[in-house]
Amino acid sequence: MALAADDESWRVPSLVQELAATVQEPPSRYLIPEQDRRHDQLAGVEMPVPVPTIDLQRLLATDDSADEEASKLRSALLSWGFFLVTNHGIATSVMDALMAASREFFRKPLEEKQMYSNLIEGKQWQLEGYGNDPVTTQDQILDWCDRLHLMVEPEDERNLDRWPGHPETFRGLLHEYTMGCRRVKDGILRAMARLLELDDDDGILGQFGDKGSTHARFSYYPACPRPDLVLGVSPHNDVCVLTLLLADEHVGGLQFHRDGTWYCVPPVHGRALLVNVGVSLEIMSNGIFKGPLHRVVTNSEKERMSLAMFYTTDFEKEIEPIAQLLDDKRPARYKKIKFKDFVAAHHEYFSKRERVIESLKILI
Numbered sequence: 404m405a406l407a408a409d410d411e412s413w414r415v416p417s418l419v420q421e422l423a424a425t426v427q428e429p430p431s432r433y434l435i436p437e438q439d440r441r442h443d444q445l446a447g448v449e450m451p452v453p454v455p456t457i458d459l460q461r462l463l464a465t466d467d468s469a470d471e472e473a474s475k476l477r478s479a480l481l482s483w484g485f486f487l488v489t490n491h492g493i494a495t496s497v498m499d500a501l502m503a504a505s506r507e508f509f510r511k512p513l514e515e516k517q518m519y520s521n522l523i524e525g526k527q528w529q530l531e532g533y534g535n536d537p538v539t540t541q542d543q544i545l546d547w548c549d550r551l552h553l554m555v556e557p558e559d560e561r562n563l564d565r566w567p568g569h570p571e572t573f574r575g576l577l578h579e580y581t582m583g584c585r586r587v588k589d590g591i592l593r594a595m596a597r598l599l600e601l602d603d604d605d606g607i608l609g610q611f612g613d614k615g616s617t618h619a620r621f622s623y624y625p626a627c628p629r630p631d632l633v634l635g636v637s638p639h640n641d642v643c644v645l646t647l648l649l650a651d652e653h654v655g656g657l658q659f660h661r662d663g664t665w666y667c668v669p670p671v672h673g674r675a676l677l678v679n680v681g682v683s684l685e686i687m688s689n690g691i692f693k694g695p696l697h698r699v700v701t702n703s704e705k706e707r708m709s710l711a712m713f714y715t716t717d718f719e720k721e722i723e724p725i726a727q728l729l730d731d732k733r734p735a736r737y738k739k740i741k742f743k744d745f746v747a748a749h750h751e752y753f754s755k756r757e758r759v760i761e762s763l764k765i766l767i
């Protein structure tokens with residue numbers, strides 16, 4: 404049935420968790436495009452090598468072990484654009500408890516979760532809160548996941564009214580985890596600045612501007628009856644500088660794209676963090692580091708949870724290649740763009756299954 408011209412209900416799909424509990428078959432809005440429905444298209448293949456693993460303590464050491472670890476980091480960045488970080492200093496007990504608390508939140512009755520909704524008056528989408536990703540066009544293919552998105556830094560700008568009050572441990576745990584992740588992110592970005600041979604170890608951190616922010620995104624993927632036709636998250640690059648992902652210990656699903664093939668990341672054990680480059684850093688590094696394309700597939704039997712921490716620059720800041728990396732022989736390969744425009748464009752392009760970074764490339 405055709406929608407009346409002023410009917411905007413398509414912008415507010417139901418929560419996937421509710422849908423999963425009630426339908427036998429996913430509605431057509433969730434099915435991948437016709438041309439992608441070849442047999443086993445979403446299965447992905449096993450990685451030919453284990454995910455590169457960096458020991459953060461060694462990377463930040465003051466002896467030779469740091470050089471060895473830095474060269475592993477370089478090769479991980481130049482090949483895959485993602486890697487695991489162990490020995491990161493964040494207590495496993497905090498990570499376990501935070502994941503358990505967020506699982507408990509997603510299991511609460513809908514009315515309770517809706518108190519933290521990301522819709523203003525049930526209609527207008529905003530970044531923070533509980534709900535779905537924005538739907539910008541009627542024919543956008545929807546993803547099989549619900550989110551809880553919270554800005555965790557700057558600390559004095561938190562919107563605590565969006566932070567679940569139950570379980571009661573949630574807020575404290577998220578705060579503690581945020582502090583731990585900040586140290587990990589700082590360490591990694593300093594090591595990356597050294598790899599780029601920037602004079603200053605803070606050469607990347609200095610790009611965040613006055614008000615860089617950190618966004619925590621909890622994703623909940625219910626079991627899906629058609630993992631062959633439905634994606635948990637459609638292919639995308641992260642728009643931020645760096646992502647630290649706490650992935651499900653038991654259920655895989657994350658895949659990265661490389662040279663035309665989708666590779667599966669196995670479930671991550673031992674609470675290692677999965678780190679990937681975002682496209683802001685791709686631009687800053689003038690394309691030396693690439694923000695890898697990735698997606699999440701669904702599972703017919705098991706639900707899955709993850710927590711991504713996105714490190715982004717000040718929304719008013721322009722993202723551009725770092726001046727020190729440019730000279731006559733190495734001209735800028737990307738146009739500059741204000742970060743807030745970059746984010747807006749990212750959502751537009753994502754809904755069309757395109758990538759904004761392509762539009763910023765300068766053809767040399």
Ligand SMILES: O=C(O)CCC(=O)C(=O)O
Pocket residue numbers: 620622636641648650657697698699708709710711
């Ligand atoms: O759930 C995951 O493993 C990854 C989620 C993701 O890529 C994202 O939220 O940007």
Ligand SMILES: [Fe+2]
Pocket residue numbers: 639640641697
């Ligand atoms: Fe992502």
